[in-house]
Amino acid sequence: MFLPDATLGVARSLDSLDLANVGLNGVMVNTYHLIQKPGEEIIKKLGGIKKMMNWSGFVSSDSGGFQLFSLIQKNPNLGKITDEGIVIYNGPKKQRKIIFTPEDSIRMQFVIGSDVMICLDDFTPPEANEKRIEESVLRTIAWAKRAKTEFEKQLKKHGFTETNRPLLLAPIQGHDNEKWRAYCASELKKIGFDIYGLGGWPFTKDDQFDYSFCQKNAELTDKNSLRFALGVGSPENIVRLFFMGYQFFDCVLPTRDARHQRLYIFKINPKILDRKTLEKMTAENRLDEVFGHLYIGKGQFDSSNEAISDFCDCPxxxxxxxxxQVSKAYLHHLFKIGDGSAFRLASLHNLRTYSRLMEVLRH
Ligand SMILES: [Zn+2]
Known part of the structure; x- marks a missing residue:
């Protein structure tokens, strides 16, 4: 399953009908951002995010930890991470403090009404030394334990049964430190979660996607575990991680790139592709024969009456x-004049390319 990021309850410039029309069956929202806007009370009054969005698909909610961590990393005056939770300073001179705990995150995800809830974790920074890695792993385990306790409490409170309950995901942290990452996974397995997440930053120091890191992470959980590659990725990343044993993916790429005029295309008609062929081509390192992209803003498209891709069936x-319906020349023009419809038309195309890829992988 691929879930586009709908951080604040919207995959930017698209509504829920658009998402369903391009064959998507899930979205990823962000707990911390939804607490800010529209806020817990309004989401409660509206009956949860699915009712608010009029979305009948699947919803996963990120804990909010990664966003808070990034904010604090950029500006330590905004808050700090303690064993209790993430402390956020509000107002000048840090006089008002809000503490966002693992329990708060889970409680809020029940208000949102997600199908997959994610435990608050202490993200291991890629540049962390061993002491910081140890700290982030121990805290991630302790928080996951607290999150699970709160999760079980909330299941009872909301009257869920074992057959209709949401699933709980715990991200594995420890960056590329094999000892601590393995320890994190083994302790999380003892607590027991429905899905294990690829926590951390899957890029090498020279900014290449780190497939060996993802492979090692997948091997830390039992063969039949469900695995979520959080924040991944490009079509090629998704295919390669799928064959490593990851089943869930969420990423901002298809919609963000669409807004930056980068359109993903199949170089081979997906109608003649299936899982087996992709597996073989992955093993032979030939995925560049399957996926490509083009920048619609380039001058060469200003008078092309062709579709973005002849293989695409998007609106x-x-x-x-x-x-x-929309030629390359027309979309090029819409971007040039800055019309908002360009974002929507390009996002529909990119998301359909992703959902089509998931259809190929499922069959
Ligand atoms: Zn298309």
Whole structure:
């Protein structure tokens, strides 16, 4: 399953009908951001995020830890991480403090009404020394334990049964320190979670996607475990991680890149692709023959009446009597004049490319 990021309850410029129309069945929202806007009380009054969005699909909610961590990392005056939770300073001179705990995050995810809830974790920074790695792993385990206790309390409170309850995910931390990452995974397994997440930053020091890190992480959990590659990735990343044993992916790439005029395309008609072929091509390192992209803002497209991709059946590329709904030239023009429809049309196309890929992997 691929879940586009709908941080504040919207995959930017698209509504829930658009998402369903391009074959998506899930979204990823962000707990911390939703607490800010529209806030817990309003979400409660509206009956949860699915009712608010009129979305009948699947919802996963990020704990908010990564966003808070990034904010604090950039500006330590905004808060700090303690064993109790994440402390956020509000107002000048740090006089008002809000503490966001693992329990708060879970409680809020029940208000949101997610199908997959994520435990608050202490993200291991890629540049962390061994002491900081140890601290982040021990805290991630302790917080996961508290999150699970709160999760079970909330299940009872909301009247869930074993067959209709949401799932709980714990991210594995420890960056690329094999000893601490293995320890984190083994302690989390003892507590017991439905899904294990790829926590941390899967990039090497020279900014290359780190496949060996993802492979090692997958091997830390039992063969039949469900694994979520949090924040991953490009079509090629997804295919390679799928064959390592990851089943869930969420990423801002298809929608963010669409807004930056980068459109993903299949170089081979996905109709003739299946899981086996992709597996073989992955093993032969030939995925660059399957996936490509183009920048629609480039001058070469200013008078092309072709579809973005002849293989695509998205609402943008869809043809009537051989003519695409939106040609490359027209989309190029819409971007040039800064019309908001360009974001929507490009996002629909990129998301359909992703959902199509998931259909290929499922069959
Ligand atoms: Zn398309």
């Amino acid at each position: 943008t590329c869809q043809k009537t009597a051989g003519t695409p």
